[in-house]
Amino acid sequence: MSELNFDEMSQEYFDVLRELGNIGAGNATTALAQMLQCKVDMSVPKVGLLEFKEVGEAMGGEEQIMAGIYLGVEGDITGSIMFLLEKDSARFLVSKLMGMQPEGEEFSEMELSALKEVGNIITGAYLNSLSTITNLKIFPTIPDMTVDMAGAIMSVPAIQFGAVGDRMLLIQTQFFDEVAIDGYFILIPDLESYSKILSALGMAL
């Protein structure tokens, strides 16, 4: 098998990954709606292969404060997945979930814990749909979360992409409830896992 290289990836593969992102985000939206017990709409996800220099800009600036939930992926494929949420969106979600107004500027322990759970459910739904489509066993590991500058959080997946190429795949999804919630998914399969996903979908590399 030739090594998969994002920089030379064909439009076809890109479309498949986009579609996977679409379905995953759709599932995640359903999970979010169930959790909040209200209707949540989702815009068509924007999928982009970004150069590292552009990553911060794409998320509203490197210094934009975001909540990042990061977990490992095990099973037939290995790698990691990250879900990022803009701070105000995170606040909104948590207050909705806990049925109370947020206090102060910083997240409380309780709110952080709720937010981690939101991330866990959303990424779980995303991985579930990926597992169903590809018929591969995919298990998430225990998540970790941080609230920090977008650039700093993004450095973690960027470094993983950086080990194999000069661009990273970012899926941006906008959820709509009473307010628009911007969420970003970054799926980071190991190289072998990319080929596994693509071949499970009947695409030869």
Add this chain to the structure above:
Amino acid sequence: MAQVIKVGMADLNVCVSPDGITTLGLGSCVGIAIRDPMTKIGGLAHIMLPDSTTIRNNSNIPKFADTGIEELVKRVVARGANRSRLVAKIAGGAQMFSFGGGNSETIRVGERNVEATKKKLAQLKIPVLAEDTGKNYGRTVIFYPETGDFVIRAVGKPEKTI
């Protein structure tokens, strides 16, 4: 008017006093600022990975500590800095998450970036005057070749200058 030049991820640039040079939201990456205190010519690199020699796809020079620092020194010297007077300050190399996708190599990448940075600077005989590295939070840095001040900002923490 003094300007502040922006450096992105896996990027580097040269800066001459009175201008400043910045890179935003350093996570596990490392920001390396060097300058010649006499000519007040300096530069900043934002590296992502420790070692270009262990990776096949390594044409992106500013992405790696080893090749990035070499290139930064070359560019600063080409601009008029004296090679033997160069001094450095470094920041970043945080561990943003307490797990790294189940891979210990990934989890320690911040630490390894800092180690590789110091190793390369030592090899080039450029002294590290100050550092703010490690921990678990992101940093925005601004470097002023005029004074050598390396200003570090982090979320929910007071600004500091090293």
